[in-house]
Amino acid sequence: MKDKYESIRLRNQLCFPLYAVSNMITRKYKPLLDELDLTYTQYIVMMVLWEEECVNEKLLCETLCLKSNTVTPLLKKLESKGYIKKSKDPDDERNLVITLTKAGEKLKDKALSVPKGIACELNLSREEAATLYKILYKMLDEDRKEG
Amino acid sequence: MKDKYESIRLRNQLCFPLYAVSNMITRKYKPLLDELDLTYTQYIVMMVLWEEECVNEKLLCETLCLKSNTVTPLLKKLESKGYIKKSKDPDDERNLVITLTKAGEKLKDKALSVPKGIACELNLSREEAATLYKILYKMLDEDRKEG
DNA sequence: CTGAATTATATCGCGTGCGATATAATTTGT
DNA sequence: ACAAATTATATCGCACGCGATATAATTCAG
Incomplete structure (x- = not known):
């Protein structure tokens, strides 16, 4: 006979391992990111900028699935660290955009060591990783569709 | 020719979708948990207690993969809400254990609505959910093995 | 051209999560 | 039995993450 409360057992939740693994990953990244003077969230912001030299805050929020009330302070922090700056969009002088500073650019090469360091920590087969990713x-x- | 920076593209990280989905899940739970006057983290603490009437803080930390500096304030909060209390272990008077109050017990039935509400939000097939879980x-x- | 609606960005307050550290309780060596 | 070592719990400070809200900038209607 199935327990009435089966559905609220911790072990039967999908949310919990997601939450716990996400925390775990952030912990694993920390020592590697300390080398770059970045937190995990700052790191993913920098990743966007290393790919797209020039983005506005809205795009950043959408890309990272975060709200402006998370991103605004993040950008301030990264600006005070000297990795990014806000400037006029060269294509449209009216728009404010976020761009990398020289220091921010330079960090890109240093960051190449991070994925290497993490990969060996996550003991997943290539196939498992691909499945998970998908x-x-x-x-x-x-x-995003539902909005 | 493969870009040297391929490995630090946001799209090539496994960590990012994990992080984003975890945030997403917390957001999805919020309206449901508001009904119980619980946050997501408080909810998973309560789930442990609904299963095991009587746990100490250490076990709670291990079960939830959290540190005492996260759990201690959580327990204070739940205590102030009247859902849990700290008392002597009936088996060993020297130990402090966390137990449910009447109100905390009562919440268990109300909580049954939560998984129902979430299930329909996560558009995963049974198979995908099982794979992800695994x-x-x-x-x-x-x-946990590595420590 | 101008006030209203929309959109983008910022502020505020709360609740985590955690590293570092302090304190309290327990166990252990002798 | 008792000081030292270990373990459990708590405190502190920082950085998110977000709902609610405020402000600034842009667009739109007439």
């Missing part, structure tokens, strides 16, 4: 992005995409 | 727990278990 399912997670499916969830994110579904969510 | 991989995530593998990661957690690996991590």
